[in-house]
Amino acid sequence: MQFLWIKCEDVLPGVGLGVLTVALFLGAFFFYHEVQDSPEVERNCRMAAEATNNSEEFKMKGHSAFIVGYTGAVGKVLTKELAKAKLFKKVLLIGRREIDLDDDIGNEFEQKVVDFEKFDDYADIFKDVKYGFCCLGTTRAKSGAQGFIRVDHDYVMKSAELAKTGGCKHYNFVSTQAADKNSSFLYTKTKGQVEEELKAIQFERLSLLRPGVLLGEREESRPGEAVAKFFLKPVAYLFPTAITTPMDVVAKAMINNMLAPVDRPVELYENKAIHQLSGVSKGCSGSKSQDGGDKK
Ligand SMILES: NC(=O)c1ccc[n+]([C@@H]2O[C@H](COP(=O)([O-])OP(=O)(O)OC[C@H]3O[C@@H](n4cnc5c(N)ncnc54)[C@H](OP(=O)(O)O)[C@@H]3O)[C@@H](O)[C@H]2O)c1
Incomplete structure (x- = not known):
């Protein structure tokens, strides 16, 4: 032929x-x-296994939280998971627009529309809110290089500064796999820079999560990402914790980690550790702590 x-x-x-x-x-x-295992597999899996017990004590404290970027793919899943867990007496949902929330999102969730260019004007929202989750982000394709930096660096840092001033004790940031302030790629470099600047703010507790390629529902159409996900589906099936992260795994990992008592001021979780912390992924299969046999 x-x-x-x-x-x-x-x-x-x-x-x-x-x-x-x-x-x-x-x-x-x-x-x-x-x-390849995460160096702290036992700690992470133990934290996941103890989350349910920890949640009872946590609920009684009646804390408040905020989620900035709750209208995005991860933010929405986190909102749902927090609504299911009913951990907070109040959750402030901070974004540039209001959205229709699902019926099962309780009255303790309150949407706050802000102008991110005048974020300082909304400092009161953060007053006495002890827990913060940041799922903000855009892409260079959508916003251009400057727009990307504005959102992924400037808005994130401003939310962290306002949170710290308001009394936030625990700030959780969704970063990315391969974040590195010295990277030659704008995306990973910006995330790495933000991680460093967040550390300098000195929260009582700062949790940095570096998920892999996010899998899950996305309202917005991103053709490139859709093609990548099509090819990554079999990869995620065969190697679930290698380079992909379902969005609910990120959300559950953030919550389980938050519920565990603090043992260090800054926590950095790579993709594998996120799977382990989530308690729903295969990240802990084989770990002795899954059946409680390795508890310290
Ligand atoms: N995609 C991946 O595979 C991947 C992998 C690892 C890490 N991450 C990171 O994970 C984080 C969450 O990702 P995601 O997929 O959930 O993001 P997303 O769906 O794009 O949502 C991002 C959030 O940021 C808000 N936002 C974007 N541009 C804004 C602007 N100009 N002003 C105010 N708010 C703005 C969005 O608000 P609107 O809804 O109003 O647009 C939304 O609430 C991001 O930081 C991302 O970089 C992503």
Whole structure:
């Protein structure tokens, strides 16, 4: 068979070998990331296992929280998980627009529409709110490089400063896998810079989560991401904790971590650790702490 000037029988073996090599390389890469354990697997899995018990004591304290970026994909899942868990007496949902909340979101959730360019004017929202969750973010494709920095750096940092002034004790930030202030990529560099600047604010407790590629429902259409997710579905099936993170796993990990007593001021969770903390992912399968056998 011939295609243009190329004889198929001449190139097929070469193409086949190339595809096989790439498949083997990718398989080895994903397998390596899947079997690599987080250095604190026992701590993380124990925190997940103890979350239900911890939640009872936590609820009685009647704390308040805020979620900035609650209209986004992760923010919405976090809102749902917090609504199910009923941990707070009040949750302030901070965003640039109001959305229809699901019927099962209780009255303790209150939407606060703000102008992020005048964020200082809304300092009162943060008064006496001890727990903060930041799921803000945009993409360079959507907002341009400057717009991306404005949201992913400036708005995030301003929310953290206002939170600290208002009395926030525990700030939770959704960063990204490979965040690095020295990265040559704007996305990972910005996230890395924000992580460093958040540390400098010196919250009593700061939790930085670095999920992999997020999987879950997204209202907004992102064709590039949709294509990537199509190819990542089998990867997520075979290697669930390697490079992908379902959004509910991120939300549950944030909550379980928050419920655990603080043992250090700054916590940095890579993707594997997020899976372990969530208590719903395969991250803890095989860990002794799953059955309580390794509790300290
Ligand atoms: N996508 C991934 O695979 C991936 C992987 C790792 C980490 N992350 C990070 O995880 C975080 C959450 O991701 P996500 O997918 O949930 O994000 P998302 O769906 O894009 O939501 C982002 C949130 O930020 C708000 N926002 C965006 N631009 C804004 C602006 N100009 N002014 C005010 N608010 C603005 C959005 O408000 P509106 O709803 O009003 O637009 C929304 O509430 C982000 O920081 C992202 O970088 C993503």
